[in-house]
Amino acid sequence: MAQTCAPLPTPGTNGLPVGPAAADSGKVAEGDDSRARLERLKVEFEANAARPLPATAVPGATKAWRDHRRVIKAAIGLLLLIVLGWMPVRALLQATSTEAVVNAPIISLRAPIEGEIEQGPLAVTVGSELIPGQTILRIVNSRADHSRLADLRRLIDQIGNDREGILARIAELTALHDDLGNQVRIFQDGRVRQLTARAAELGSELTVARINRDTAAKALARVQPMVGSGSITAATLEKYTREAHVTAETYLTIEHRLAALNVELQAARQGTFIGDSYNDRPRSSQRVDEVSQRLAELKADLRERDARLATLRKELAEEAKLYEEKSAAKLVAPVASRVWEMLTAPGESVVRGQDLVRLLDCSAVVVTAAVGESVYNRLHIGQSAEFRLRGDTAAYAGRIISLTGMSAANANFAIQASSLVKEPFRVTVRLPALDLANECKVGRTGRVTFGE
Incomplete structure (x- = not known):
């Protein structure tokens, strides 16, 4: 719709003054002209609005599409309304915590002995991560009693x-003993040889005596028949008879002496010496017995000393171990943990049982949550739960391990349940997945959603 507007007059044209008075009169004329144009525009707008629109033919397809588009828009709007409305409704229907915080047990390490604190090989401070067995501090006791250890060593x-x-x-x-034994053997060998020689000598004498006996017996047998004929006298017969008896008795005497000598020889060969001027054993043999008895006593004493030494060395090892435990001790991390609090410093003197270090047990991370009464009454031990850190979309699955309610149950945790003040009912959830993440996020807040 075309609209025509009259051109505005400009100063200096159509005889309008150009000076100050003309400028003032021009402003007044210009204001009247603007109001006139506004009036004209208003009249033309009302005329155009009142004019009927020309009838145009709308195709059926376009009209149908326009109707469908309205339905689609309505459906989309309804869907958005349902979705956006369901989310808060779903949140209201779910059992969730009002506040929750990542927590972990506290391990308190106390001084096993009294002494002075020394820094460990690695400088451990608050927040340091520790592995199992890592040394945190050393305690040295220079005044440990070692008198028992000195007595045992002495x-x-x-x-x-x-x-x-x-x-x-x-x-x-x-x-x-060996020397006396050699003397006894030498004496025995000499005595056996001596007796053997005497036995040989007596054997020779016995042979001579047997010859003399036989000769005397034959001589007596020859002269006995002569007595009857008177060839010899009675005195001669007595002489031959005497000689026969003497030689026979001499033979028997030598034979007995030889038998006794053989007995003595046999005993000497067995180590027993038989004689008239000494006992059954020589002095050297008796000394061998005395030395053997003394050796047996000394060996018994040696065995007793060895047994005593073995016992004392065992006691010494135990006492040395005990002294080592009393004179120096190490504070080591029992599990994978993080230093939560240091209660001492190198150079400080401590007593036995004094708290020195507190550690966070990062292998047993839990979540302490506060819930309302209605939610608490629907929970039970072992119920599944899901925890999300605030500002994080990752979910950690777990289970309820403790329901303390409104009671102020003592728990050795880094963050006490009493610090959660929004609701009075307390719940503890175990999160194995958070342990596997190997992160000790104690103090981080979030939200716990409980399963059915």
């Missing part, structure tokens, strides 16, 4: 010296 040295003396005496007596 006693062991004394018994060791006694043992050396016994060994020396055993060595000396063993040499003497």
Whole structure:
């Protein structure tokens, strides 16, 4: 719709003044002209609005599409309304916590002995991550009692010296025993040879006596028939008879002496010496017995010293271990953890049982949550739960391990349940997945959603 507007007059044209008075009059004329144009525009707008629109033919397809588009828009709007409305409704229907915080047990390490604190090989401070067995601090007690240890060492040295003396005496007596044994053997060999020679001598004498006996017996047999004829006198017969008896008795005497000598020889060969001027054993043999008895006593003493030494060395090892435990000790991390609090410093003197370090047990991370009464009454031990850190979309699955309600149950956790103040009912959830993540996120807040 075309609209025509009259051109505005400009100063200096159509006879309008150009000076100050003309400028003032021009402003008034210009304001009247603007109001006139506004009036004209208003009249033309009302005329155009009142004019009927020309009838145009709308195709059927376009009209149908326009109707369908309205339905689609309505359906989309309804769907958005349902979705956006369901989310808060669903949140209201789910059992969730009002506040929740990542928590972990606290491990308190106390001084096992009294002494002075020394820094470990690695400088451990608050927040340091520790592996199992890692040294945190050392405690050195320079005033530990070691008198029992010194007594045991002195006693062991004394018994060791006694043992050396016994060994020396055993060595000396063993040499003497061997020497006396050689003397006994030499004496026995000489005595056996002596008796053997005497036996041979008596054997020869016995042979001579047997010859003399036989000769005398034959001579007596020859002269006996002569007595009747008177060839010999009675005195001669008595002489031959006497000689026959003497030689026979001499033979028997030598035979008995030889038998006795053989008995003595046989005993000498067996180590027993038989004689009129000495006992059954020589002095050297008796000394061998005395030395053997003394050796047996010394060996018994040596065995007793060895047994005593073994017992004392065992006691010494135990006492040394006990002294080592009393004189120095290490504080080590029992599990994978993080230093939560240091209660001492190098150079400080501590007493036994004093708290030194508190650690976070990162292997047993839990979530402490506060819930309302209605939610709490629907929960039970072992119920599934899901935790999300605030500002994080990752979900960690777990299960309820404790329901303490409104009671202020003591728990050795880094963050006490009493610090959650929005609701009075407390729930503890175990999160194995958070343990596997190997992150000790104690203090991080989030939200727990409980399963059915």
